[in-house]
Amino acid sequence: MSNQTLTRADLAESVYEEVGLSRNESADLVESILDEIADSLVKGDNVKISSFGSFLVRSKNGRVGRNPKTGEEVPIEPRRVLVFRPSQVMKDQINSDNS
Amino acid sequence: MIKSELINKIAEENPHLFHRDVERIVSKIFDEITGALSRGDRVELRGFGAFSVKERPARVGRNPRTGEKVDVSAKRVPYFKTGKHLRERLNK
Secondary structure, eight states: OOOOEEOHHHHHHHHHHHSSOOHHHHHHHHHHHHHHHHHHHHTTOOEEETTTEEEEEEEEOOEEEEOTTTOOEEEEOOEEEEEEEEOHHHHHHHHSSOO | OBHHHHHHHHHHHOTTSOHHHHHHHHHHHHHHHHHHHHTTOEEEETTTEEEEEEEEOOEEEEOTTTOOEEEEOOEEEEEEEEOHHHHHHHTO
């Protein structure tokens, strides 16, 4: 366990090393890929990446919530939430001892 | 949308790139995320979301059909938290 945090910059760097593109263009591609995924989800269209996992949009009904501190009732509006379901391949890889 | 459709969209936006290079780039990004998680690292993509790994301790489970006790070993599970910007966009 190294407990580091990867960011867009690290992904861009690995794209840069993978194909012969400039660092700028590599960063732009990472951004376009994330944008395409987000746009699809915002349209309500799930995104399934084989051997990685699925991003699913779920609709939640409105309900009456409660402020746990004051006990006061607060309405929670119906909303859409995103859930990620990892593939079996990812789950296996995360539990294999190659770290 | 599935992975091949994502690759096609990116390829259309970047006509100067070979299709096979777009495939490599898209695969590389997902492989990097999985790789980071298997090392126990986090992946934080501001505005989109963050991937992390949660530890599940070992527990004694039960076969729901027979009621029999079964040992379930400790495991690590991937977790995704939606970023603020994307969460807001989903509800606009």
